Amino acid sequence: MIPFKMQADNIIKELNQFNSKIMTGLDTFRELDEITVGISDKESVYEEDNMVLYHFKPRTKKQNSTPLLIVYALVNRPYMADLQEGRSMVQGLLDEGIDVYMIDWGYPCSADQYLTLDDYVNGYIDDCVNFIIDKNKSKKINLLGICQGGCLSLCYTSLHQDKVKNLITTVTPVDFHTKNDILSHMVRKVDIDLVVDTMGNIPGEMLNMTFLSLKPYALLGKKYIDLVDIIDDKDKLMNFLRMEKWIFDSPAQAGEAYRQFIKEFYQQNGLVKGTVNIGGKNIDLTKISIPILNIYATHDHLVPIDSSKALEGCVGSKDYNSLEFPGGHIGIYVSGKAQKMIPPSVGKWLRDRV
Amino acid sequence: MGQKRNNPLDSLDWGDINKKYIDALGEYSAFNPFMSEPKPDVDSLLTDSMDNWWQLLKSGMPNKNKEVLDNMLTQSKNFYLLGEQFSKIMEGMNKFKLKNKKFSSFLNDKFEEIESFLKDNQNNFMENMYFDPYKQSPEAFKKIFSNMNLYDFQENGFKNIVNQSLSSPCFGSNRETQEKIQESIKLWIVYQNNFFEYQKNIAKLNKKSLDLLQIEILSMHKREENISSMKQMYDLWVEISEKVYGKYVLTNKYADLNSRLINSLMAYKKKNNEIKEEVMSSLNLPTNKSLSIIERRQYELRKKNKELSIQLKGLKEELEKLSNKDNSKDSSANETQKKKVLIGKKVSKKVGKKISKKKPSTSAVKPNVKKKASISKVGLLNKKINKS
Numbered sequence: 001m002i003p004f005k006m007q008a009d010n011i012i013k014e015l016n017q018f019n020s021k022i023m024t025g026l027d028t029f030r031e032l033d034e035i036t037v038g039i040s041d042k043e044s045v046y047e048e049d050n051m052v053l054y055h056f057k058p059r060t061k062k063q064n065s066t067p068l069l070i071v072y073a074l075v076n077r078p079y080m081a082d083l084q085e086g087r088s089m090v091q092g093l094l095d096e097g098i099d100v101y102m103i104d105w106g107y108p109c110s111a112d113q114y115l116t117l118d119d120y121v122n123g124y125i126d127d128c129v130n131f132i133i134d135k136n137k138s139k140k141i142n143l144l145g146i147c148q149g150g151c152l153s154l155c156y157t158s159l160h161q162d163k164v165k166n167l168i169t170t171v172t173p174v175d176f177h178t179k180n181d182i183l184s185h186m187v188r189k190v191d192i193d194l195v196v197d198t199m200g201n202i203p204g205e206m207l208n209m210t211f212l213s214l215k216p217y218a219l220l221g222k223k224y225i226d227l228v229d230i231i232d233d234k235d236k237l238m239n240f241l242r243m244e245k246w247i248f249d250s251p252a253q254a255g256e257a258y259r260q261f262i263k264e265f266y267q268q269n270g271l272v273k274g275t276v277n278i279g280g281k282n283i284d285l286t287k288i289s290i291p292i293l294n295i296y297a298t299h300d301h302l303v304p305i306d307s308s309k310a311l312e313g314c315v316g317s318k319d320y321n322s323l324e325f326p327g328g329h330i331g332i333y334v335s336g337k338a339q340k341m342i343p344p345s346v347g348k349w350l351r352d353r354v
Numbered sequence: 355m356g357q358k359r360n361n362p363l364d365s366l367d368w369g370d371i372n373k374k375y376i377d378a379l380g381e382y383s384a385f386n387p388f389m390s391e392p393k394p395d396v397d398s399l400l401t402d403s404m405d406n407w408w409q410l411l412k413s414g415m416p417n418k419n420k421e422v423l424d425n426m427l428t429q430s431k432n433f434y435l436l437g438e439q440f441s442k443i444m445e446g447m448n449k450f451k452l453k454n455k456k457f458s459s460f461l462n463d464k465f466e467e468i469e470s471f472l473k474d475n476q477n478n479f480m481e482n483m484y485f486d487p488y489k490q491s492p493e494a495f496k497k498i499f500s501n502m503n504l505y506d507f508q509e510n511g512f513k514n515i516v517n518q519s520l521s522s523p524c525f526g527s528n529r530e531t532q533e534k535i536q537e538s539i540k541l542w543i544v545y546q547n548n549f550f551e552y553q554k555n556i557a558k559l560n561k562k563s564l565d566l567l568q569i570e571i572l573s574m575h576k577r578e579e580n581i582s583s584m585k586q587m588y589d590l591w592v593e594i595s596e597k598v599y600g601k602y603v604l605t606n607k608y609a610d611l612n613s614r615l616i617n618s619l620m621a622y623k624k625k626n627n628e629i630k631e632e633v634m635s636s637l638n639l640p641t642n643k644s645l646s647i648i649e650r651r652q653y654e655l656r657k658k659n660k661e662l663s664i665q666l667k668g669l670k671e672e673l674e675k676l677s678n679k680d681n682s683k684d685s686s687a688n689e690t691q692k693k694k695v696l697i698g699k700k701v702s703k704k705v706g707k708k709i710s711k712k713k714p715s716t717s718a719v720k721p722n723v724k725k726k727a728s729i730s731k732v733g734l735l736n737k738k739i740n741k742s
Contacts, residue, residue, distance in 0.1 A: 006582060011441055014584050015434060019404060022430060026411060029419045110645070114653040123660070182603050189613035191620070198624040200646065214603075217595045224429040225588065227422075244422060 018228060025231030032234070035241050038079040040090050042102075046131045050106030053128045059094040064350055066165050067099040067132050069141050071125060071156075073148035074257065075207055077249050078104050080333055081146065084242060087334045092343025098142075098350065101132055103149075107251040113200045115254040117261065118279040121155050129156075129163050140165040142350060147171050147303065147329075151265065154311075155276065158283045161290060166353050168346060170295040171329055173303045174285075175310035177269045182214050183302060184266050192267070196259040204250025214301055243334070272314055285311075291319035293349050295342065300329040321349065401431045436591065437584045439468045458572055465568045472560050534629050541622040548615045555611060559602055563595040570594060 041057035070090070072078035081102070082090040093100050103125070108115070132141050143164050145153030150172025157164045176184045195202070212219045230236040270276040276283040292315055296308035305324075312320055323345055325332045332338050408427055443464045570590065574581070581587050602608055631641045 006441075006584070008441065011437065011584055015437055018430070018433070022404070022426070023407060026423075029423065032419065111649050111652060113646070114650055119657075180604070182600065185604055185609050186612050188609050191613070191617045194617060194620045194624065198620045198627065200642075215596055215600075217592045217599065220425075221429050221432065222589065222592045224422075224426040225433055225585075227426050228430070241419070241422065 021228050021231055025228070025237075028232055028234055028237055032238065032241070035238065035245050037084070037242055037245065038082050039085055039088055040082050040094060045101075045135070046128060048124060048127055050108060050112065051124050051128075052104045052106065053131065054102050054104060056090060056094055056100040056102070058097075058099060059091070060097040063097050063099040064142075065354065066138055066140060066142050066350075067101055067136050068093065068350070069128060069132060069143055070100065070102040071143065071145045071149040071153045072103060072105065073146055074105055074120070074152075074253060075148060075204075075250060077246060077251070078102055078146075080246050080330070083246070083334050084239070086336065087339065089333050089338070089342060092339050093346060096343050096347025096350075098347060099136070101128070103128055105251065108201055108254045109252075110200060113255040116256045117152075117155070120257060121152055122159065122279045125152065125156050126160060129160070133163065139163075142166045142168070144168040144346070145170065145172055146333075147173075148261070151261075151271065154271070154285060154288070155278055155283045157288050157290065158285060159278065159281060161288065164290055166291045166293070166350060167288070168293045168295065168349075169308075169311065170342075171297055171300055171303050171308060171332055172294070172311070173265075173307045174314060175269065175272050175307050176266045178304050178306040178310070180304040181307055183210070186210065186213075187262055187266050190262075192259055192262045196255045200255050201252040202255065202258045204252050207253065208248060208250050211302065243330075272310060285314040286316040288315045289317050291321075291353050292317045293321045293323065293346065295323045295325060295332070295345075297325045297327050297329055297332045299327060300332075302329045319353075401434050404430065433584075433588055436588055439471055440584065440587050442467060457575065461568055461571060465564055469561055469564050472557075472564070531629070531632070534625070534632075538622065538625040538629060541618065541625050545615070545618040545622045548611070548618045552611055552615050555602075555608075559595070559598050563591070563598045566594045566598060567591055 042054040043057070044052050045055045046053040070078070070081065072081070082088045085091075090100055090102065105124075129141055133139065140163055143153045143157060143166070145151070145168070147170070150169035151174075153167060153169060154172070154174070157167050173181075178184075199206075227237075227240060230240065264270040264276045268275060271283065271285065274282055274284050274286075292311070294308060294311050296303070296305055298305055300308075309322070312322065323342075325338060325341060327335055327338060332342065404427060443461070567590065571581075581590070603612075627642065631643055634641045
């Protein structure tokens, strides 16, 4: 049997329909409202340089006595965790009775090019933790790290474990030299010193292109062809544009922090080896003895599952738990499936460890 | 049962008829009075009409959505190009019998045609597919060297011409500037060569993905699965291309190539920055280097300031603790002092009473001895209080 069940007139019809969809879709584009992101009520409670610490307004009468601080990655923007109604991990956590704070790193300027990981971990994060502890008169906080924010959270916990009660890492790379880590492979032999000495801060556009080049045919090509199928549906188009806004909303990376992160984490795999040095101290994950929940995505093309799973063998905690999400790196925060799975699991896990 | 009727179209090549239908449509477009040259391909009919439509409407589009629409239209052109190529597979399909061997060799021929199309430098398929974000640099250079085709790099033509121009005696305001500019252009050539090698390797992946697509179609044929639309074909091609690409980028060869490309670009950029800095400083304009120095100092001051604030806070807390301690000592010292006074009063009352009861003596010596004794008692009492 010939596998092609296409006829010429059907092909022309299909291409004509495709063409006319594009043309009629123009009207939908014209009618679109402003693309808004971040739906949960929040207020800025602490600011330091470009960094802002937000406190989300509780949605339940009673909250977990230990507040949760979300540490986002330095790449991209944190509103992805609170994208829109029905696709907000933050909202899910608030509904679980968790008192949520989140760090917004802002947009580094050239004056920030000398910020190091020490400034981020022992500076900004520690200041935020101290602020929350003072404000809530609690002795410790719960920490949730997202992607690179998970790496920063691990470093922070290793150095300031006395202030952290429970640690949650989500799609966090730990072992940067696993077999399928395309991103790690790409940067392995790049002269990072030359890059940072030339560029200063690393532009967001450069990072964008690196991430898109992991799956160029799907992310640069197919995505826009598939867009034609939804172009006449205003809601779906808004969802698409919201994600598109987030994908291309990339802050620059502070040069020195970028240099250290790529060299010590990606190139030298220092986190598992215990050679990452922050503020004069080596990060030793074996010292982490508090409860840990490690959440990873099975189809993550940015952080391979093996890279995240490696955390189990590195920490000294006797209360280590893991949660596997059947989805991708971004889907774990924005998909409908994730909202039903992740916040309730986190809520229950934290309630069991009050 | 009834006799099997013969289909009058049995003897005709159905695939040929379909292809002729498409070609006729393309030829019809040759009558379009708005087109300068007759173009017999359907993809050009569709892309040209889309281009004309977009040129008319682009200016009226809201700016924020223009980029997304541009990307969508660029990829749609690629979709049409692929559609045209894949539709050629239908030509001559009915001519052979359905044996795997003949079908596979037929498919082989058709895929070779598609491969030559993708290799053809005159179409923009690869540029639009993969290099669209990267083509800004080559396009900028195209404007400078407008007579050159960028693909002249393949024959080392451009490299030879540039090397020739570099060997001319004067290339800048002074010898050092000339040397730096020459170095910069040499670094640029290294970058361009690396970029070309990168493009070449990515283009090779196209051939590989076409081969795999061919194999997949044959296996679909065995599994009796269908491809019923151009979109399905496109999706299958994307899936296979991603697999091929994903496998390739995990090789050491790619890691080397990628790092050479980035390192050479950075080296070229760094050299350019040095030249720019020199020019700016000669014009007494603030340079990036001087700004970086200021920013570095500001960062270090900020850090020192923070450390000092923390120290100050610590000292304040210590001071507070100490002052609290002193306050509590003072209050206990005050209490002690009060007690002393009370006891002292009591003692002096007692002593006073004793002294007043005694007869006045005529001897000067005796009263003194008695007074001393009373004083020493008070002194003893004070000592005891102090000790307590």
